[in-house]
Amino acid sequence: MEKSMDAEDVNLVHDLELEQQVQDDLQRNLDATQLYLSEIGFSPLLSAEEEVYFSRKALKGCEKSRNRMIESNLRLVVKIARRYNNRGLALLDLIEEGNLGLIRAVEKFDPERGFRFSTYATWWIRQTIERAIMNQTRTIRLPIHVVKELNVYLRTARELAHKLDHEPTAEEIAAKLDLPSGDVSRMLKLNEKITSVDIPLGGDNDKALLDVLADDDSVGPDFKVQDEDISNSVVKWLNELNTKQREVLARRFGLLGYEPSTLEDVGAEIGLTRERVRQIQVEALKRLRDLLSAQGLSVEALFQS
The missing domain is CATH 1.10.10.10 (Winged helix-like DNA-binding domain superfamily/Winged helix DNA-binding domain)
Incomplete structure (x- = not known):
């Protein structure tokens, strides 16, 4: 009769299964990314004159011109997204977010302003990617109990701001909550540092x-x-x-x-x-x-x- 596995053996098997699952997920993501990159590699870039032509038509509601603007700049999204790789989101997720920014840029771009589209689109692509990274990472930047405590202070600050007609100080917030002003001040300073990075x-x-x-x-x-x-x-x-x-x-x-x-x-x-x-x-x-x-x-x- 075979001897049953002890707890250490069970944990080892479990760890090996998890490791294999991670490797399989990574391979699937890699395969999907390579497929996407190969598909967009055939999209020709537009010249400055073509940008003006297609963007003018896109602004007038031409769906084909809009799609041409998007498809011709998908590689721009990939190049930008790669610069944010290993920051908490998979490359395909970064590309997906960047594509949303690209679409927004096509919708907003006015060729008569004198900007090249790639420069204009870069702002939108970065903004959507960075917002996605922020949403992904901000939740883990602070422990959950700190986030909850900070939310209490910020909610109280908003309430006081309406009543006092000015941004309340740490002392005013502390008095409202009956807490030491030093604790409130440290938390508010922590929030400001996070916000400035975001x-x-x-x-x-x-x-x-x-x-x-x-x-x-x-x-x-x-x-x-x-x-x-x-x-x-x-x-x-x-x-x-x-x-x-x-x-x-x-x-x-x-x-x-x-x-x-x-x-x-x-x-x-x-x-x-x-x-x-x-x-x-x-x-x-x-x-x-x-x-x-x-x-x-x-x-x-x-x-x-």
Whole structure:
């Protein structure tokens, strides 16, 4: 009579089965990715003149032209998605999210504005990919009990903001909840740091926010040109702001060589209160929204509130 397996043997078999399952899943994903890449490899790129022609027709409702714009730029999505690989989402998932951004870019692109479509689409593709990564990773960035505690503070802050007609301080929130102000302050600062990382702004040269997720070593010459174009555009728009607005945004969101900072830290660095820094940030972002709208761009392509 065969001897039954002991607990150690059972666990070993279970581990081997799990390992095989993981390997099978990886192989299926690899096969599906290779199939997709081989299928889109035959889509010809469009010249600048063809972009204008097909995008004009797409804006007028031509479905064939819309599809041609999408199909001709699927490889652009793959190149961008590869830069975010190994960040919590499978490559096919990244490509799928990027394709949604590409479709949105085709729908919004106005060829009369003077932008090349690839540069314009890059903003939308990055934004959708980064949002997907954020949604995937933010939930594991903090322990669940910390998230629940933080949500209590943020909900109380919103309630107080309506009553007080200003953003409440940590002391006011703590008084409302009958908690030590130091604990509330630490949690709010933690939330600000997470939020500042979650806001995609574009421009790898500025190492802004979630763009640092990209792997610069995998960037080809064509993408370096696009990144330089995007970075120059961001700098140009920042230069349209007044000195104080520009400095607050640069320090707050990690632009122009600064590291991302909380409202409180920015205030300490430039000699203003946290509330005043917040007000300047709101004014500056509104000004940027106006500038982007004048260029035919949606602010959501650069900022995520």
